[in-house]
Each structure stands twice: as structure tokens, then as C-alpha cells.
Amino acid sequence: MIDTIKKHIDEVEKFSATTKEDIENFRIKYLGSKGLLKEFFSEFKNVPNDQKKEFGQTINALKTAAEEKVAALKEGVESKEESKGVYGDLSRPGEPLELGSRHPISIVKNRIIEIFSRIGFNVSEGPEIEDDWHNFTALNLPEYHPARDMQDTFFVEKDPDVLLRTHTSSVQVRYMENNKPPIRTISPGRVYRNEAISARSHCFFHQVEGLYVDKGVSFADLKQTLQYFTTEMFGKSEIRLRPSYFPFTEPSAEVDVYWGLETETDYKMTKGTGWLEIMGCGMVDPNVLENCGIDATEYSGFAFGMGIDRIALLLHQIPDIRMFSENDIRFLEQFKSAY
Template structure:
């Protein structure tokens, strides 16, 4: 065994390489679990007692020599790869960059968190929807003129199926399978066959809320919206303007008073100080009937908003298309929002 060790010591002394792969192969040959040194140490138990001292010292010398040789080659300053490019092993490694949440996810999570504090639970549904859940059950029977308000992507092979135009369909599915009281939020992607511009897109995100129970009133709705706008925007002054939605009666548009403190405020509010943020209303009795809930016993309110629109306001972004282009220069601006 002593002679073998001497041969290995000579091999280690004569070995020289700059290629990282050759250095790694050399390390594996001598120092890996199946390497030469492990094999020699395994045979050491069979060495006669009178030779153990000499052989043991030689094994330790071999192990030290192999380790030092590898370390010397690695830290020699430079190693050349096959392409002739020198790599400095002493340089620190490339940093691993942490990602950040997309601004749409940041705003969605913030809205969900606000409503969770007052008892709203999440409910989600399919993005490919049927006519009943997307239109008819929501008080939009066939040929109803209000259907023209939503330019729809229909599935060509089956016109009864479509890409949902709002997340109100999730509320229908929930009410069909649950009994009041219910208090839910339904966030998700929706689709409209619209021209893409700085203010609109064919795909965007909505989040809608529904509360159904006994004796729910419009005052309850207003108080909920007052709480939400104060928590999200830090602005408590709101107004509700009469509007029309087929699935709520009465219906209203919600404006928040943004103020006129800066030139930007004048621009985004068109000099009025007010910004429209969502639509709302009391659930139409026909909708409750369609899902098997007695409108004589129960009432409810609903509201809905576009997440992109809220994000445009919060971050003062002028073009909705930026959210869908995955431009790293744009997304890096939201790294501080990782916690949401």
C-alpha cells in the first residue's frame, strides 16, 4: 500500500490544469465518496499492526496533498474555459434577484384584505361561462338591449358559451349553492371585445362584492363603500350618482373626492376633484328569484370595480397597456410592494 500511496503522491504533484472541469474530475477521483482516498482508508483496517503507523501517516499526507492541490488550482486566479474566456474563481457569484408582485396583484390583494376585515370571503368561478350564469340569471334575458353594453367573446363552436364579461357570474353560482346570509368577494379576469387603447383592454380584472341577508338596506351599502374608500385611498368623501345596471335596482355610480391640490389632480379629475371608481346597487329581486332566494324575505347589495382602474389611480399610471407588456423596467418599480 505504501508504494501505491507514493505513486498517487507523484500523480498529485505532477497534475496541473486550468480547465474547471478537469479540476473537478481530479477532485472526484481522489476526494469523493467513491474516490481513491476513501478506498485506501477502507483497506487500512487490513494493514498489519506494525505498518499501521507508517501507512496512516502516508494516507494523511496523501489526503492533505490532494486537498491543497485542488485549492491551489482553484484559487490560482484564473481558469480558462473551452472558448478561451478566462474566469476568475475569486470573484463573487452573480446575485440572485428577487421578483416582486405584479401591480395588479398588489392592488387586488389590498382590496381583498380590506373587505376581509369586515367579513367578506373569497369565491371564484370559471372564466369560460354559459349564457345563463353570465346573462340570463342576472336579469338579462335573450334580446335584452343591455346585452349590447358588453361586447362579448362567444365560443365559436357553441354560442351558448362565452368568455365571461364580468365576475357577477360567480355570484350567481354561489347563490345557487348556498343559503343566506352570504358575504362574498369574487375577483378574476374578464373579457370584452373592445378596442385596446391607453384606457381600455380586451382583458382586464374585476372584483365584485355581494351581501345578502335579511333587512339589508342601501344605507348598509353606503357605509361599506365609505369604509372601503377611506381604507384604500385615505379619502372618506364619496358620492353616489343614479345609474342603471340590469342586475341591481336601484343602481349607482360611486365617486370619491380626490381633491384639487396638484396639477395632476386637475388632470385626472378633469377639474372637478371627483373620480369614478365603481358601480353598485341593491340586488334586483328578479336575480334573487332566479337563484331560488325569496326576495320577500331577503335583500342584498352588490358592487364591482375594475382593478386596473383602481391601480391607475393609486400609481398615477397613464396607460393600461403597461400592465400587460411585462416590461421589466416598469415592473421593477413595484419591488417595494412585495409584501402585499
Template sequence: MAKSVSNLEQTFLLALILAEILYFCGLLKVNMLENIAGLLDEVAQFKSTNKDEIEQFRLKFNGKKGVLSELFEAFKQIPNEHKKEAGQKINALKQAFQQKYDELKNATKTEVVSAEEDLTRPGFPLEYGSRHPISLVKNRIIDIFKSIGFAVADGPEIEDDWHNFTALNLPEYHPARDMQDTFFIEKDPDVLLRTHTSSVQIRYMEENEPPIRILAPGRVFRNEAISSRSHCIFHQIEGLYIDKNVSYADLKQTLQFFTLELFGKSKIRLRPSYFPFTEPSAEVDVYWGLNSETDYRITKGTGWLEIMGCGMVDPAVLQNVNINPDEFSGFAFGMGIERIVMLLHQMGDIRMFFENDKRMLEQFKSL
């Protein structure tokens, strides 16, 4: 027959179990603190310049199964009244380890550099790039006209018929369209690669009211045979000035200022010509002179050199963009940038601009 246990005996047994638990927790705390003290001492005394040893040191303390991970796991078993003290000790160990590890890594980096590299040796020569000659001259032209109030405008290279031809007084089947061999988009005959940057002027006038004073630089495309003097891709820069009482004299004075600033030559002449979007129209020549054999060659012995076309904006163009030609007038001009570059730097082949030959480009590093 089972022997019954009295209430007194039950109380005694519970007290004994509680005492054992408290003893175990206290022992756990004491052991943990002693263990941390030993680990702190180990961290302080560790020294090495070997990368492998330093990595093993890291894994021992901060690896997935390292010392710090085990301590944080054991920390969960510590009674709440002892957690503050134990947590402070664990954090102190973690900080001591991290500081030691960072010091060892930095020392190792310094040692590797000093051992393998001579910091007193000169560095490798650096290759300096340069702007393309077309960009150099384009920026120079823009700066000149900016100094007298012109702003820069931009537009798409893929245009529609209205902005590239019709609005510029070149309606469909106009014979003057034959002056510009055009790349049309096969899927849409109304879409084409722009043949001049005059299309930018149309877009700007549609969206802005006079006074207007802009430059329109950019690439243009014409279906021409490639040779030393022509290319199917080239760059233009065109100017437009619209305001009240703008005269032909204003145009000539503007162009004379430009040629003096760019070429250092002030003598120009305007020869009558034809452009559908200007009336009257003219070709602009600058007197280059005959001071050398090169001057004779590039001017064909005349001393005069053609640099651009210009004219007064045709009233029909103003009407197409809803500007009253009875109230406003203006002038426009345009030039090929490649031609200007070839004149300034005595280059005889336009194809050089598109071949990316480093021997040619390196000549412009100092500009």
C-alpha cells in the same frame, strides 16, 4: 485379461481422492485469505489526488471484472465450514475499499473548489422578482374586505348564457346586453367568455344559502377596441352581501370604509345609474381633491373621481337563484382593478399591464 481391483484397493483410492480434494479446498481457502490480506494492505496504502488514478482504483476493485467480483465468484467453491471466515474477510475488504474511495472523492472535490474558486469573493447579484401591479392591488382590496368578513369565491372564465346574462336579469334580446360587447364561442352560441365576474355571484348563490358575503375577483373579456383607456381583457373584483334586513345604508357604509382604507379618502358620493341586476343602482365617486395639477387632470377639474358601480340586488336576481326576496335582501358592487391601479400609481395607458415590460414591472419591486 483385465486385472480385478479388490475392495481394499477401491477404498484406498477413494480415500486418496478425498484427501486431495480436502487439500485443494484448504489450499484454496488459505490462498484466498492471503490474497485478501494483501489487498487490504494495498487499499490502506493507496493515495492519490488524481481523478483518473482514483477511477482506475475503483475499476480494479469494484468494476464488473474487478477484484471483489472475482472473490465473490471464488467464494462459491469454498466448503461450507470455511465460508463464514472467508465471507467476513471479503466483506471487510469491500468496506475498506468503499471507505477509502469515498475519502479520496471528497478530498478531490474539496481540492477542486479551493483551487478554482475564491470562496471569499462576493456572489453574483440575484435578480429579485416582483408581483404584478394588478396582483398587488387585487390582494390589497381582498385584504380590506376580508377584514370585515368577506370571503373569496371563484368561477370559470368560459361561461354559459344563464350565469353570465339571464340569471342576472338580462334575458335574451334585452337591450342592456348591448352594454357589454361579448366574445361568443362560434360552435355553441350559448357559450361565451364571461363579461363580468357577476357570474361567480350567481354560481355561489345557487350553491349556498344566505347569509352570503363574498368577493369575486378575476379576468373578464369584452369585444372592445384596444386603446390607452380600454382593453379587450381586464380584471374586475365584485362584492356581494345577502342577508336579512340589508339596507342601502349598509352599502354606503361598506364603500366608505373601503375608500378610506385604500385611498385614504372618506368622502364619497353615490350618483344614480342603471345596472340590470341591481335596483336602485349607483356610480360611486370619491373626492380626490384638487391639490395638484395631476388632480385637476384626472378629475377634469371637479375633484371627484369615479371608482365603481353598485346597488341593491334586484329581487328578480334573488328569485332566479331560489332565494326568497321577501325574506332576504342584499347589495353588490364592482370595480375594474386596472382603473384602480392607474389611479393609485398615476399610470396613463392600460396597455402597459399586458406588455410585460420589465422597465415598468421593476418599479413595483419594493411594494
């Protein structure tokens, strides 16, 4: 009997398994309630007294070997399963990396910057929290002007001299204060207006405003610059300028581009006229130049401003401006661009 138990010890030491089922069958065979160890212990009473000590030691050796073997095999299998769960099948091809998408506002902004950079415009930036001088006074917006009304402007802590900028023209003022002509710059950025939020308007949006100041700058230079921009941006070269009013430019104009009437969407966007308003522009008012320390008798300039959100809505046929700020990943994943 002792020799039989020793053979089982050898079998236990040589045993190997790669699945939990095989290990469990092995455990039941030796350590189960009806296993071999149970049988050997039941034979203990039939062993002669002079062999009981050796018999007991051999059974305990078999039990220890079986328990250690089961524990070692379980640890090995669980380790492999854990590794597979973390890393997967290392022999499989790698998962493709998902490319990120640019926000449509960034796509359009970068496109505008790229177009104007070709003709010598640099990019200037300024603070979104502005003071009265740079946002209003320097731009020929007197104290009684409607734009200063609490219903149109977000003032900071009810301080009439600190506010969220209502246009990026404030950046142009700062740029003129710190740079001498010739000046050729565009100022993209986020601006704020105290307006009701709807599908077509928001309390914050994005603008790009351009400024060119030099000797002998004329309205013809402005028109040619805008002609170049609309052709590059929209692929449409027919524009018109309608007389308008802005406090910081004189004369002033609204710029329309001929969008066409090829589709039903074209009719809706242009209200059946084929013309679409895209920006405002004009010659810089001499008072603005003087406020910024530039001699208006020697220099002249033009300025223009457009809404990035509006252009993005047009180019990508987006029906609701609120979609730009909702961070819906399904919406954002639709936009791919090299810019």
C-alpha cells in the same frame, strides 16, 4: 552524453508550471524544432556503434517524458480555468439575489381582498368561459339586452350559449346557487369585452365584485361598506353616490370619491371637478335572488363592482392600460409589495 540526457529526464520529471506561458516555453525547450531533443538526435551519428542502442533508448525516454509532462501540465491548467469560468472566484462575496416584483394588478387585487377580509368577506372564483344563464339570464339581462350583442361579447365558436364572461357577477350567481344566506363574498377575476384596444381600454381587464345577502340588508349598509373601503384603499373618506342603472340591481348608483385638486394630474384625472368615479353598486334585484333560489321576501342584499386596472392606473399614475399586459420587465421591476 547519455548521462546528460538522463539528467534532463530528471529535470523533466521534477518540472512544474501553473501558466500556459511556462508550459509552452518548456515544450519549446525540449520538443521544439530547435529544442534539445533535436540536438540529441543530430548527435546520434557521432555515437559509437556499441552505444547507439542505449543512446537511442535514452533519447526516446526523454521525448516520452517531455510529451507526457506537457500533456499533464496543460490538462491541469485548463481544468482550473474551466472551474473558474463556471464558478468564478470562490473567495469573492456572493452575488445578491434579485427579489422578484409583483404585477401591479396583483398588488391592487390583493390589497382589495385584504381590506374586505377584515369585515368578513370571503373570496369566490368561477370559470372564465361561461354559459348564458350565469352571465346574462340569471342577472336580469333578457335576450334582447344590448350586452348580448356580438359587438360587446366574445362568444365561443359562435355558440350563443357559451361565451367569455363579461363580468364576475356570474361568479356571484354560482355562489348564491350553492350557498345559503348569509352570504358575504367578493369575486376577483379577469373579464372580457369586445372593445377597441387603446390607452384607456382593453379587450380584457380585471374586476372585483362584492355581494352581501342577509336579512334586513339596506342601502345604508352598502354606503357604510363603501365608505370603509375608500378610506382604507385611498385614504380618502369623502364619497358620493349618483343614481344610475344596472339590470341586476335596483336601486343602482355610481360611486365617486373626492380625489382633490392638489396637482395638475388631479385636474386631468378628475376633469377639474375633484371627483373620481371608482365603481358601480346597488341593491340586488329581487328577480336575481329568486333566479338563484333565494327567497326575496325574506332576504335582501347589495352588490358592487370595480375595475382593478382602473384603480391600479390611479394609484400608480400609469398612463397606459396596455402596459399591464406587455410584460416589459423594466415596467414590472418598479413594483414592490408585501401583498
